[in-house]
Amino acid sequence: MSESYGRIIELLAIERDTETFGLRIKLSLIESAELLWLTDNETIANIAGAAEFDGVHKYRISLHTAWDENKQQYIVSITRTYREHSERFSFACSVPFRNELESIKKIRHADELHTLPFLFTHRSEADPSEEISAAEGDLKTNRFARKRHHLPLKLVSATIMSLIFVVLLSSFNYSSPGDMNPHPTVTATGEAETVIQLLAENRSPIIAKPVAASMEEAAQSKPKESKPEDNTPPASIPQLELEEFISFSLPKGYVALTFDDGPSKHSIDIMNVLKKHEVGGTFFFVGTNVEKHPDYVRVIHANGYSVGSHSMTHSQLTSLTYEQQQAELTRVSDLIEHITDEKLILFRPPYGAFDDRTEALSQQQGSKMVLWNRDPEDWLTRDKDKILEYVQHIEASGSIILLHESQAVVDALPKIIKHLQDQGLTIVSLK
Template sequence: MSDSYGKVIELLAIERDTGAFALRIKLSFSESAELLWLTDHETIANIATVSEFNGVHKYRLSLHTTWDVIQQQYIGSITRTYRDHGERFSFACSVHFRNELEAIKAIRHLDDVSALSFLSAPPFEPGLAEEVQTDGILNATRSARKRHRLPLKLASATLMSLIFVVLLSSFNYSYPSDIRHEAAITAAAEVETVIQLLAENRNAMIAKPVAVSVEKEADRKPKKETKTSAAVPHLELKDFISYSIPKGYVALTFDDGPSKHSMDIMNVLKKHEVGGTFFFVGTNVKKHPDYVKAIHANGYSVGSHSMTHSQMPSLTHEEQKAELTRAANLIEHITNEKLVLFRPPYGAFDDRTEALSRQQGNKVVLWNRDPEDWLTRDEDKILDYVQHIEASGSIILLHESQAVVDALPKIIKSLQDQGLTIVSLQ
């Protein structure tokens, strides 16, 4: 069993500690303790863009990072939860942060924390932090935490300036035409503009690439696309978890089917001789098995989106296993092929989901571009989003709907006008 199994890192706040910024975390496994994590400022700034400590949501840092071949840097993730609903967000992180995370994963007892120089107990403040756990480790009270907490909306000018510098030096999103950064704009106004952009494009944000020393990536590059059926180009994924694909390619992915829109989407893709990847929910597969069969027969990639579209981390180990195996069995019975691709609903997964996916031989396919078409249901807004992103190397998240059917021909034309190859994922 992995050393990280059962460990949880809850992010409580971003705080200032003796002039530097730190992550206040609650580390739990056999025991638990609140700690300050002094890591690099760029990673903290990136985490701040995907978190807001408003007393409503809870945040849990993933113990795992992935290597983004396109951006040439590590990607971490954080899950925001409210009651039984959870959303997973990605952020760019440094090698420094990644190594510290690996060190946390390796410890077996809370006493081992003392050997990690980047972790420390929060400072004791008389009258504010008087509760001490039975194991002698300081556990600051809510009032003490509130005194140090830096909500995103009210963060200090120092942290906001840091976010501003980090993001604007590397922002990979094409600004809408009505947004301009003139020299006359004040620093405060610039910060507000950045925060607004982050709110609108949270899932598309990738911060400044970090120089890293890792193994040669040449061996990990996906194979070139192959045409396994008619003129449909395919691209084989090499990584277990994928957020993106190589430059020059783009993947259109469609969630939540099969539905009454499935065949219309397939026919548009077929007409333009481009690839597409469909992630089907098991309960819908039972309703429309013929759609699954037709899409697969026409050379398009089919993956699982779980059996009932449930939040995987909220389920027991056995329930997660059932979500994966039942959907896979249904799809494999129709296609007569081993199911390879899996996309967790809401992009939410945990260590158990990863372990089960590996056992079943699945590749976890996430995304790095999301027009939130499920929310807008607006053809023009979906198209406008695609036209204003750096689409090369993207996995674009779409859902089966009439708005997507209507926008799809123009989306394909826009991507092809950029010289991109639209592929099915394998």
């Protein structure tokens, strides 16, 4: 089980002193403590792009970071919740922020918090000289002596907002997994005007938002029978073994084509295109579709392509209880392993949404969580030309590309493969 299981960092506000920015958080261990986390302005600016404090939604910072080999930076996620609804966003963070997060993960009791020099007991503006109670431990050695002004980011002066904007332009070049639910992504290279407008309107630009996968294929009519060109696996399918527990990207020189929401009537057609070009591919199957088309799973696995799980019912896992999440992961694994007679290693959470419970369950099962850093939103456009155009205009080296099983993807796939190969990239199956 993850060492961070049971720890929750709730983000309450972004606050400023005359000289310093900080994150006001509520850290829950066995008991809870409201703290001020002083970290670097660059990471805070990135968080500001993903959070808008409207008094309705709640925000929680993930305790897990991942290294993006392609961008050479750490990324972390923040989950926004309202009642039973939740969305997960990703943002770039600095090495110091990542190290601070790792230090928080090692804390087991509130009385150990005083050992972390970047955390301060949150002070009330009404009584800045109030002594910290004994119940809060010995954090008084770390508290601020001067009065702090707790203002939401929206009320920060134009000078401070300009500073954040400069940092945004230098930092928002990260393409997130979508993770997750459909939202526009603001980047520094092509949409600076949009950022300026959003800041002027006291709205926060979103740096990377999750993209929801469609389940329309599962509701379509009975799939036609597609036959593989032959039952002989290619002599050699390029493969790459993932080293990280959670992967958003690959080393440079490699690219992974991944296909979600099957098996469907398009599964074998996709496999045949991959076979013809002797390239790798990874399929993430939904359990309810596996029950309908077990033969497709069997054929794809027998031809040497990687198979992973995409939950049992394509539910947003973060909205489920621990027991429900466990059922979503174990039921689909049991189904696929019965068909392939092989331990299932790869797992992709629907919408890219996961939490500490999902991490713990995945680790218990020995799974590797595969997300993505390139998303043509093919489920939305269903247009082969737009899918191809997207791939042709990205830095594909080191990418995990998110695709869904559809006729548009089948039609675009040959040209996508040719384009990637023309760049000298190795298209791999993930292991």
